[in-house]
Amino acid sequence: MSRLHAVREADLDAIAAGAVVLGCGGGGDPRLFVEMLRPLMTSTSVEVIAPDQLPSGAMIMPVGIVGSALALEEQLPSGHEFADTAAALTRWTGKRPTAVMTFEGGGLNALSGIAAALALGIPVVDADLLGRAMPRLDHFSLAAAGLELCPVTLAQPGGLITVVDGVDVLGAEVAVRSLIGRTSGWGALAIASIDARTVQEACIPGTLSRAYELGQHVGTLGSWREIAESSGGRVMGTGRVRAVRRSRPNAGDRRGNVILEHDSAVIRVEFESEFLTVASDGEMIATCPDIVTLLDVRTGAFVSCESVHQGQDVAVLVLPGPQWWAEDVSRLKVVGPRAFGIDHDAVLMEAQ
Known part of the structure; x- marks a missing residue:
C-alpha cells in the first residue's frame, strides 16, 4: 500500500470514495466533508505523518464526529467545532496537541482528521482507532488495549461545549450519547491526547492511505465485478434482497438484518449502523472487524444499511480488516461479533 504524505484538494474525492467502502454501509456520507473542505484547500494542503515517523515528544489528539x-x-458544521473542542480539551488537560488523527477511518469521519488538522494548523496522523466504521466509542482500539478515553470534550453546534471526565470507556460512551441525544443530535468529539508510542502500539496504522488507495480504484469503476476485483475483496454471494428488518433502538433492539437469496442458499447480513456479519444457510462466513459491504449489481454503487431495500439485487463483498485486531485474540472481544450480541467467534479473511 502506498502511503500518503500530504492531502491536497485533488485527493479528497478518492479519500471519500474509499471511506464509503470502509464505512461498511454506515458512518455517514463523506461527501459532506469534501464539500466543506474543497474551498478551503484550493491553495493549501495538510501534512500526513505515518505513526512510525512521529517524534518521541509528539502528542496526538483523536477527533471525530459523533x-x-x-x-x-x-x-x-459552522467550521469552528473542531477548534473549539480541541481548545477545551487543551485547557482541561494542559496538553497541547502537535497532531491530530481521526478516531474512525470509515464514513464521513475518514475526513474529520483532515478537517481538524486544517482548523488547528497541525498535521494529521495516518491512523485511527477502528480501521473501519463502527457504532460506539467502546469499540476503539484504545479500549481493546486497556486504555481510557477520558477526558473527552464535545463541541456541539450552537456553541455548547461539554467536558466528560472521571468515567471509564463505557461511561464515556453513555455520557456522550446521552448529551447529543438530548441536544443537537451531533457534536465534534476530542479524546485525551496520546503519545507517539501509544499511537504506534494501540492504534490502527495506514487507514487514511488505505481509504485513498481504495478510492483511486473504486471511484473510477462502474461495474461491481471490477470494483470487487480491484478492491482485493471476496464476493460472498450475489442475489435479490428478500427481506430487510430494521433495528429498533428505542425498543432495545439495535440490530437489523438483510436476507437475500444466492442460488439455492439464503444469505443473512446482520447490521447495527454498519454491516457486521455474513452467514450462508446458517454458517458464518464473514464477520467484523473485516470490511463487510453490499454493492448494487446494477449501478455498482455501495449500498448503505439505511438504503438497502427489498427487491434490490446486491453483491456481498468482504475485504480484510486491519491486521492489528487479529494479532491478539483478546482484542476481538471489543470488535468481534460478540461485541454486538452475536454468539459466534470472529471469522476473518486472513485466517481463512
Whole structure:
C-alpha cells in the first residue's frame, strides 16, 4: 500500500470514495466533508505523518464526529467545532496537541482528521482507532488495549461545549450519547491526547492511505465485478434482497438484518449502523472487524444499511480488516461479533 504524505484538494474525492467502502454501509456520507473542505484547500494542503515517523515528544489528539449523520446534514458544521473542542480539551488537560488523527477511518469521519488538522494548523496522523466504521466509542482500539478515553470534550453546534471526565470507556460512551441525544443530535468529539508510542502500539496504522488507495480504484469503476476485483475483496454471494428488518433502538433492539437469496442458499447480513456479519444457510462466513459491504449489481454503487431495500439485487463483498485486531485474540472481544450480541467467534479473511 502506498502511503500518503500530504492531502491536497485533488485527493479528497478518492479519500471519500474509499471511506464509503470502509464505512461498511454506515458512518455517514463523506461527501459532506469534501464539500466543506474543497474551498478551503484550493491553495493549501495538510501534512500526513505515518505513526512510525512521529517524534518521541509528539502528542496526538483523536477527533471525530459523533451522533446522527442525518442531524449533521440538517444542521451543518459552522467550521469552528473542531477548534473549539480541541481548545477545551487543551485547557482541561494542559496538553497541547502537535497532531491530530481521526478516531474512525470509515464514513464521513475518514475526513474529520483532515478537517481538524486544517482548523488547528497541525498535521494529521495516518491512523485511527477502528480501521473501519463502527457504532460506539467502546469499540476503539484504545479500549481493546486497556486504555481510557477520558477526558473527552464535545463541541456541539450552537456553541455548547461539554467536558466528560472521571468515567471509564463505557461511561464515556453513555455520557456522550446521552448529551447529543438530548441536544443537537451531533457534536465534534476530542479524546485525551496520546503519545507517539501509544499511537504506534494501540492504534490502527495506514487507514487514511488505505481509504485513498481504495478510492483511486473504486471511484473510477462502474461495474461491481471490477470494483470487487480491484478492491482485493471476496464476493460472498450475489442475489435479490428478500427481506430487510430494521433495528429498533428505542425498543432495545439495535440490530437489523438483510436476507437475500444466492442460488439455492439464503444469505443473512446482520447490521447495527454498519454491516457486521455474513452467514450462508446458517454458517458464518464473514464477520467484523473485516470490511463487510453490499454493492448494487446494477449501478455498482455501495449500498448503505439505511438504503438497502427489498427487491434490490446486491453483491456481498468482504475485504480484510486491519491486521492489528487479529494479532491478539483478546482484542476481538471489543470488535468481534460478540461485541454486538452475536454468539459466534470472529471469522476473518486472513485466517481463512
